[in-house]
Amino acid sequence: MMGFSPAMGSDRAKELLVDALDRDPLHDLSSVIEQINAGHMQVWSTDTSLLITEIVIYPTGRVLQTFAAGGEMAEIVNVLRPEAEVWAKAQGCVRSLVEAPRAWSKALRGEGYEIFTYVMSKEL
Numbered sequence: 001m002m003g004f005s006p007a008m009g010s011d012r013a014k015e016l017l018v019d020a021l022d023r024d025p026l027h028d029l030s031s032v033i034e035q036i037n038a039g040h041m042q043v044w045s046t047d048t049s050l051l052i053t054e055i056v057i058y059p060t061g062r063v064l065q066t067f068a069a070g071g072e073m074a075e076i077v078n079v080l081r082p083e084a085e086v087w088a089k090a091q092g093c094v095r096s097l098v099e100a101p102r103a104w105s106k107a108l109r110g111e112g113y114e115i116f117t118y119v120m121s122k123e124l
Contacts, residue, residue: 016050016070017043023101024068032068042087044080048072051080055091064088066098077107 014029021027032052035041044051049071056065064084069076085096098108105115 012047013043013045013050016045017052017068020050020052020068020070027067042084044084046071046075046079049075049080051076051084053084053088055088055093056097061094062088062092064091064093064096066096066100069100073104073107077111081108081111 017032018029021029021032032041035054036043036052041052041054044053050069051066052068053064053066056063066081066084069080088096096113098104098113099119100108105113
């Protein structure tokens with residue numbers, strides 16, 4: 001895990017981040033990079049995939065919230081997700097929450113995740 005620096009900020013990493021955020025009406029590239037560099041969000045990456053997380057504090061405890069991912073699904077689920085979860089647990093997180101397209105539910109169900117709500121969005 002590291003900030004979105006020139007060392008990590010390859011064209012491919014930026015492409016993956018742009019693609020992931022293209023489906024996200026709540027975040028934009030510049031604000032996400034700013035939050036990563038400020039230490040408020042985390043980027044987990046390999047040469048072909050990335051995952052963006054943040055810790056959110058709820059009344060029931062700290063939660064690792066994943067809101068953007070791009071690249072190879074198997075690599076994200078089997079490499080980046082476990083790395084982020086180990087780190088989050090060390091930070092005192094009690095739960096992991098993944099905001100993702102519906103197709104991700106099948107890949108994550110075998111990893112202990114379950115659907116507890118559907119989130120719908122409408123531009124006003």
